[in-house]
Amino acid sequence: MAELQTIVNEIHQALLPRLGEGKVADYIPQLARVDPKKFGIAVIDIHGRVYKAGDCDEPFSIQSVSKVFTLTLALGKHGETTWNRVGREPSGSAFNSIVQLEHENGKPRNPFINAGAIAISDLVMSGHTPREAIGEIVRFVQYLADDETIAIDPDVARSETATGYRNFALANFMKSFGKLDHAVDHVLGVYFHQCALAMSCTQLARAALFLANNGKNPLTGHTVVSSQRARRINALMLTCGHYDGSGDFAYHVGLPGKSGVGGGIMAVAPGRASVAVWSPGLNQVGNSLLGSVALEMLAARTGWSIFGTQH
Structure with missing residues (x-):
């Protein structure tokens, strides 16, 4: 699916002029030292194919993810x-x-x-x-x-x-x-x-793959949880994964996800792929500002929202 790499590249390019937007978490002193202009994205489909761009292999503090x-x-x-x-x-x-x-x-x-x-x-x-x-x-x-x-x-x-x-x-x-x-x-x-x-976007997307694949890691063949439990964890991520910005995230992105104040967001497109984005600048409710924008763009371009495709 070469077009997926094209989409990832285009999202990265589109956001380059906006790097540094948002406010880096400064109440944890060590996080305040992170370069606010970092941005990474990694998408791994359930066949194990990896599509990534930016600072996708640099470890960051995953915090609440x-x-x-x-x-x-x-x-x-x-x-x-x-x-x-x-x-x-x-x-x-x-x-x-x-x-x-x-x-x-x-x-x-x-x-x-x-x-x-x-x-x-x-x-x-x-x-x-x-x-x-x-x-x-x-x-x-x-x-x-x-x-x-x-x-x-x-x-x-x-x-x-x-x-x-x-x-x-x-x-x-x-x-x-x-x-x-x-x-x-x-x-x-x-x-x-x-x-x-500390994990990179690529590592984080890989760790979330079991949630995109009914509880089974498609790369190792290991069953991590039952399909029912994977579905329930995804449901909780959708409704509660972004603090009091969870409804807004579901509205704009439509994918189960979990954010952290380190600027990372892990998201799942059930049956399709897992995604991780990282941009340290946060919005008012403590979620990655550009990470949320990137996931909204990805959901719109791929039609992966669990609520149906956008026309």
Whole structure:
């Protein structure tokens, strides 16, 4: 499908004059150092063909994109009982809001806001030390991407730990409601390290392929999750994957996706391909500004929106 490479090249070219738009996340000091003019895109179809452009092979901090992988792990360990800990509804408030958590007795609205992902980290820790849980997460992502070079950026992990006061508050709050099994600092250690995973667009698109292919990685032949679970993870990404910009993203792009404040967005065209984009400048709700534009252009040009083609 040579035209897909043409589309990817044209999106890259169209966005070159706009590089640097948006605001780089500066509340995590290490992220504030990233060059705002970076832009990468990688598309991998379910036959394993790769189409990419720009800074697509440069690792960046995936941040909240990691929440999809830890949710997949938690579901593997705990199945449907996972939903006793976190809900499945869009939050409609900021990704680090404490107000909603108080209102709903310490049960986070969904696994993709910070409180929800902290609760998921607690579930992933079951029977593990923090170090073992972090190792399991890294190995799982390496397995998904079929790439043993993927690692955690220790500087980002340290930077997050030093400035993560809001996350400490959320975790302590949930602990007070009896919603966390493990010590708060242990759970947050796991959470901060998973957010500090560094991956390139190509690696990220590869790791998401199982979600585009009914739960099975088409490159390795490994079944990661059942087709039903893959569908449900995709549904959650569509409704909750972009904080309080999730509805807008569904409206403009129409693909399940998960964003992170490092400027990455991982998206899935079920039955067709997985996509990763990276541009560090964020919009008002904390999603990559040019990454969102690139995915909107891709969905329009390919007709991949799950809501039907655009005419």
